[in-house]
Amino acid sequence: MKRLLIYLSCLSAVVFMTFSCMSYMDVTDGGRYGCIAVSGMVVGKSADGGQVPVEGLKVTVDYGSGEIFTVYTSPDGVYMSEFYTSVYSSGRLIKVTVTDEDGMENGFYASAEKSINHSSSSGFVGGDGSGFVGTKLYVLDFLLEISGR
Numbered sequence: 001m002k003r004l005l006i007y008l009s010c011l012s013a014v015v016f017m018t019f020s021c022m023s024y025m026d027v028t029d030g031g032r033y034g035c036i037a038v039s040g041m042v043v044g045k046s047a048d049g050g051q052v053p054v055e056g057l058k059v060t061v062d063y064g065s066g067e068i069f070t071v072y073t074s075p076d077g078v079y080m081s082e083f084y085t086s087v088y089s090s091g092r093l094i095k096v097t098v099t100d101e102d103g104m105e106n107g108f109y110a111s112a113e114k115s116i117n118h119s120s121s122s123g124f125v126g127g128d129g130s131g132f133v134g135t136k137l138y139v140l141d142f143l144l145e146i147s148g149r
Contacts (some may be wrong), residue, residue: 012141034124034133035083036063039115040140041096042073044109051143053077055107056102064118073098083133092118099144109144116140 032106038061044054058071069081085092094116100109127134136148 014034022027033084033086033131035082035084035135036094036118036128037080037135038094038096038138038140039080039137040142042077042079042142042144044107044144045146046107047146054100054144057109058099058101059143060097060099062097064092064094070110092093094118096140098144100144100147108147110147112142112144113141114142 020058037093042054042057042059043051046052053076055073055075055077057077057079059071059079059081060068060071061071061083062068063084064085065083067083069083071079071081073079082140083087096116097111097113099111100107118136118138121133124136
């Protein structure tokens with residue numbers, strides 16, 4: 001089961017990277033821009049100790065520049081968010097928070113938070129060789145504990 005979840009997470013990341021950021025913002029000030037994408041899978045521990053993908057969890061991605069996006073996990077526990085940015089904005093802390101807000105619909109899961117230090121302009125792929133330097137993908141998976149709420 002764990003291998004299947006890891007495989008699905010990697011597959012979703014590849015698909016996401018292939019189709020995301022296909023169109024990019026028009027850069028009129030001569031700056032170089034790219035797309036930071038954050039994707040991952042959220043699974044929760046079940047009562048029997050197994051792991052199951054959790055649908056409908058709120059995932060808040062704070063890109064550290066005043067840009068905060070909220071998405072929800074799909075039926076297979078996957079979430080995706082993207083943000084266009086100047087690749088030269090180093091030292092950016094990207095904060096991803098997962099929150100269970102739907103009551104007992106899918107079980108009670110404790111909230112979790114992880115951070116990414118985006119400190120490099122390297123690692124962007126799929127650029128056009130001009131003003132768009134491409135996409136940089138971060139994959140953050142979460143394993144949530146059952147909460148005693």
